[in-house]
Amino acid sequence: NVIILPGSGCAPTRSCNHYAWLERALIDRGVTDDVRLTTPSMPDADVCRRHIWVPHCENELRCDANTVIVGHSSGAVCAMRVAERNAVRGIVLVAAYDDDLGDATERASGYFDDAFDYGKIASNCSRGIECVIGTRDSLVPAAIQLALAKKLGARESVSETRDHFFTPPAEEIFDAVKRFL
Numbered sequence: 354n355v356i357i358l359p360g361s362g363c364a365p366t367r368s369c370n371h372y373a374w375l376e377r378a379l380i381d382r383g384v385t386d387d388v389r390l391t392t393p394s395m396p397d398a399d400v401c402r403r404h405i406w407v408p409h410c411e412n413e414l415r416c417d418a419n420t421v422i423v424g425h426s427s428g429a430v431c432a433m434r435v436a437e438r439n440a441v442r443g444i445v446l447v448a449a450y451d452d453d454l455g456d457a458t459e460r461a462s463g464y465f466d467d468a469f470d471y472g473k474i475a476s477n478c479s480r481g482i483e484c485v486i487g488t489r490d491s492l493v494p495a496a497i498q499l500a501l502a503k504k505l506g507a508r509e510s511v512s513e514t515r516d517h518f519f520t521p522p523a524e525e526i527f528d529a530v531k532r533f534l
């Protein structure tokens with residue numbers, strides 16, 4: 354199964370960024386028929402607090418050893434925290450980062466209150482980790498995304514033309530998910 358975790362402020366989820374496109378592409382192209390996209394939105398969609406999102410992923414979205422988590426922006430940070438605590442098939446991190454980027458809302462989310470255990474995250478991903486990186490990202494510098502990929506020992510999928518993966522289509526993300534299934 355595939356779970357798509359959106360970035361902050363994405364409500365309703367299906368109308369934001371590439372999420373509905375990715376869901377349809379995975380189903381329509383026969384990759385999987387088990388795609389979980391929280392609708393109308395994730396709880397606490399604006400701040401994406403760790404103490405709300407991680408349990409939601411574990412209990413409501415049923416992340417398990419057969420799950421590929423696709424996390425975008427704040428959703429990528431959540432995906433790492435979920436994988437830190439649970440065995441999953443793999444994680445696709447889109448526009449990911451591992452510090453609060455100097456942003457008060459990110460700081461309030463609680464994801465950065467303690468250090469990430471990169472080794473634990475990697476070891477809990479049976480098929481690995483892939484970071485999808487846009488070199489023209491206006492919110493998360495590509496250098497931060499690349500450094501994170503190295504810390505995780507992740508495969509890097511770099512697009513020289515993409516910003517923060519706001520708009521569909523998102524073939525780079527589709528291809529990354531397909532590699533895990």
